[in-house]
Amino acid sequence: MTTAxxxxxxxxxxxxxxxALRPWYRNGILVAGIVIVxxxxxxxxxxxLLSPYDPITQDLNHTLEAPGAHHWLGTDKYGRDVLxxxxxxxxxxxxxxxxxVLIPFVVGSVLGALAGYFxxxxxxxxxxxxxxxxxxxxxxxxxxxxxxLGAGESSIYLAIAAVSWVSYAKIMRGELLVAKKQDWVVxxxxxxxxxxxxxxxHIGPNVLSQALIYAMSDIVMDIMxxxxxxxxxxxxxxxxxxxxxMILDGQEFITTQWAQATIPGLAVVLTSLGLSFLGDGLSxxxxxxxxx
Amino acid sequence: xxxxxxSAPLSVxxxxxxLRRPGGxxxxxxxxxxxxxxxxxxxxxxxxxxxxxxxxxRAVAGLLPRGVEVLSGRVExxxxxxxxxxxxxxxxxxxxxxxxxxxxxxxALNPVMRVGDQIAEGPRRHLGLSAKEARELAVSMMARxxxxxxxxRAKAYPHELSxxxxxxxxxAMAVSCGPRLLLCDEPTTALDVTVQLQVLKLLEKLCxxxxxxxxxxxxxxxxxxQTCSELAVMYAGHIxxxxxxxxxxxxxxxxxxxxxxxxxPDFDHPERELIPIPGFAxxxxxxxxxxxxxxxxxxxxxxxxxxxxxLEEVIPGRLAACFESDRLVExxx
Numbered sequence: 363m364t365t366a367x368x369x370x371x372x373x374x375x376x377x378x379x380x381x382a383l384r385p386w387y388r389n390g391i392l393v394a395g396i397v398i399v400x401x402x403x404x405x406x407x408x409x410x411l412l413s414p415y416d417p418i419t420q421d422l423n424h425t426l427e428a429p430g431a432h433h434w435l436g437t438d439k440y441g442r443d444v445l446x447x448x449x450x451x452x453x454x455x456x457x458x459x460x461x462x463v464l465i466p467f468v469v470g471s472v473l474g475a476l477a478g479y480f481x482x483x484x485x486x487x488x489x490x491x492x493x494x495x496x497x498x499x500x501x502x503x504x505x506x507x508x509x510x511l512g513a514g515e516s517s518i519y520l521a522i523a524a525v526s527w528v529s530y531a532k533i534m535r536g537e538l539l540v541a542k543k544q545d546w547v548v549x550x551x552x553x554x555x556x557x558x559x560x561x562x563x564h565i566g567p568n569v570l571s572q573a574l575i576y577a578m579s580d581i582v583m584d585i586m587x588x589x590x591x592x593x594x595x596x597x598x599x600x601x602x603x604x605x606x607x608m609i610l611d612g613q614e615f616i617t618t619q620w621a622q623a624t625i626p627g628l629a630v631v632l633t634s635l636g637l638s639f640l641g642d643g644l645s646x647x648x649x650x651x652x653x654x
Numbered sequence: 655x656x657x658x659x660x661s662a663p664l665s666v667x668x669x670x671x672x673l674r675r676p677g678g679x680x681x682x683x684x685x686x687x688x689x690x691x692x693x694x695x696x697x698x699x700x701x702x703x704x705x706x707x708x709x710x711x712r713a714v715a716g717l718l719p720r721g722v723e724v725l726s727g728r729v730e731x732x733x734x735x736x737x738x739x740x741x742x743x744x745x746x747x748x749x750x751x752x753x754x755x756x757x758x759x760x761x762a763l764n765p766v767m768r769v770g771d772q773i774a775e776g777p778r779r780h781l782g783l784s785a786k787e788a789r790e791l792a793v794s795m796m797a798r799x800x801x802x803x804x805x806x807r808a809k810a811y812p813h814e815l816s817x818x819x820x821x822x823x824x825x826a827m828a829v830s831c832g833p834r835l836l837l838c839d840e841p842t843t844a845l846d847v848t849v850q851l852q853v854l855k856l857l858e859k860l861c862x863x864x865x866x867x868x869x870x871x872x873x874x875x876x877x878x879x880q881t882c883s884e885l886a887v888m889y890a891g892h893i894x895x896x897x898x899x900x901x902x903x904x905x906x907x908x909x910x911x912x913x914x915x916x917x918x919p920d921f922d923h924p925e926r927e928l929i930p931i932p933g934f935a936x937x938x939x940x941x942x943x944x945x946x947x948x949x950x951x952x953x954x955x956x957x958x959x960x961x962x963x964x965l966e967e968v969i970p971g972r973l974a975a976c977f978e979s980d981r982l983v984e985x986x987x
Binding site: 545546553556559564 | 780827
């Protein structure tokens with residue numbers, strides 16, 4: 363009887379404990395995202411240590427080999443090891459993806475937040491510019507800009523930054539329009555806090571998660587853009603290993619050597635999956651109500 | 655509440671709030687409202703929805719909704735007019751001198767900030783405390799507002815706390831910088847009655863301890879009776895009666911106050927019949943000439959509809975805006 367009572371009281375205590383916030387490492391999605399993206403980054407960083415081959419040197423005696431003991435994923439039409447090119451490709455694709463997102467994320471979020479918070483003429487000007495950019499499809503504008511600026515990595519950064527900041531501006535403006543009406547924002551202002559402080563300390567942490575989640579999928583989109591540009595001869599110039607050009611090179615052998623195009627494609631899928639998990643996990647982490 | 659100005663923390667004079675229409679014509683929603691709040695005094699402003707009580711409080715806090723503005727009058731705090739001072743100076747007063755407690759404890763706290771940090775933010779900014787000192791002050795403020803285990807609760811996020819605890823957090827936030835004036839906009843309507851009583855007692859105690867003045871806007875007469883020492887009754891944008899809470903409740907000298915008291919349940923006299931007030935409050939854009947309460951008043955005479963009765967002292971310490979005030983001498987049970 364006594365043990366039953368003790369057990370019952372223990373059971374009753376449990377819900378109270380589950381009110382406490384779950385630490386970040388108990389969030390499965392977040393951990394999965396960190397593991398996948400972390401592995402990809404490690405692979406990119408340590409590519410030269412992981413592979414005995416050079417990604418560029420051709421070996422015309424061993425072209426188009428099937429996966430085997432020497433070349434785990436086979437060789438391409440120039441006899442280069444596919445796995446090696448995949449590892450080195452992670453370097454350029456991840457770097458361009460992350461860096462290309464950085465500028466539009468910062469610039470777009472700040473402009474959108476200021477437009478939404480203060481409104482008025484500033485809002486009108488920013489949003490009209492956003493409308494102009496939104497009127498063109500993403501790829502059309504990026505391709506035109508890269509064409510004008512000349513092919514190469516820095517052109518890709520500039521073109522993507524110029525085009526994709528508008529999405530962040532739109533997201534943050536919408537978030538701010540809602541947030542600035544909240545009682546806690548009014549309360550903070552009423553507590554004598556400056557606009558800058560209210561924006562940075564109070565509203566920022568509440569709304570930034572939306573832009574951050576979008577940024578994660580935006581990285582994937584940018585990698586796709588690099589792939590597309592490579593296909594059009596405007597991207598990273600060969601023979602630099604890059605997933606997009608690997609898919610392009612592999613597609614002519616798709617019936618005999620399916621792995622040539624499929625493996626780099628899977629790498630893109632895995633990257634986007636990892637980044638999506640990371641985005642979802644971060645949004646949970648940044649929203650305490652959802653962390654239970 | 656006193657009629658004369660002076661060293662009062664808050665002195666509102668002839669405050670008229672309204673909508674300014676294009677073309678110069680404006681519609682007054684609150685008209686010629688004057689009151690003083692002395693140090694340590696607790697003023698309750700009561701009235702039904704649309705009487706202008708919240709708008710009056712919001713004008714003092716500088717929180718008028720878009721399109722609504724102060725058309726004339728002064729709101730003096732410590733001798734300085736809040737309405738004409740630079741926004742920067744006014745913001746410097748908000749927090750250390752004037753603080754406001756909101757109606758909705760559920761939405762007035764930042765959901766992604768730990769409550770201890772939210773309380774500490776004001777003292778940190780306004781009193782120049784270090785992060786550590788401010789955190790310690792926050793915990794001691796939480797202890798003072800009767801929050802059990804404050805050190806642990808300071809690390810909680812708002813959604814982890816109950817409504818009563820959140821309202822205590824709000825109060826701790828409001829009083830953390832030691833303001834001389836607390837503005838409360840129906841701070842207990844979102845709480846259930848037992849918690850409501852605790853929060854009111856707490857407010858009362860904090861004001862007594864710190865000597866802060868309180869302006870309390872509510873539609874709940876029982877809350878005013880519980881918390882406030884002074885009373886102002888608003889109807890259709892005017893103060894119609896003002897005086898000490900106990901005296902006014904015992905012997906109202908304006909028919910509207912009397913009607914309000916008769917329409918509210920009194921648990922000391924549960925057998926008493928509740929008498930509803932007939933009709934509706936007038937539209938602000940279309941006030942009747944004369945006394946705004948005349949169409950609903952049981953004491954109405956012909957002259958009531960001809961001129962607006964001025965707010966005058968009818969007995970020592972009591973103001974009423976009624977020509978027939980002398981006929982209301984009956985003491986309520």
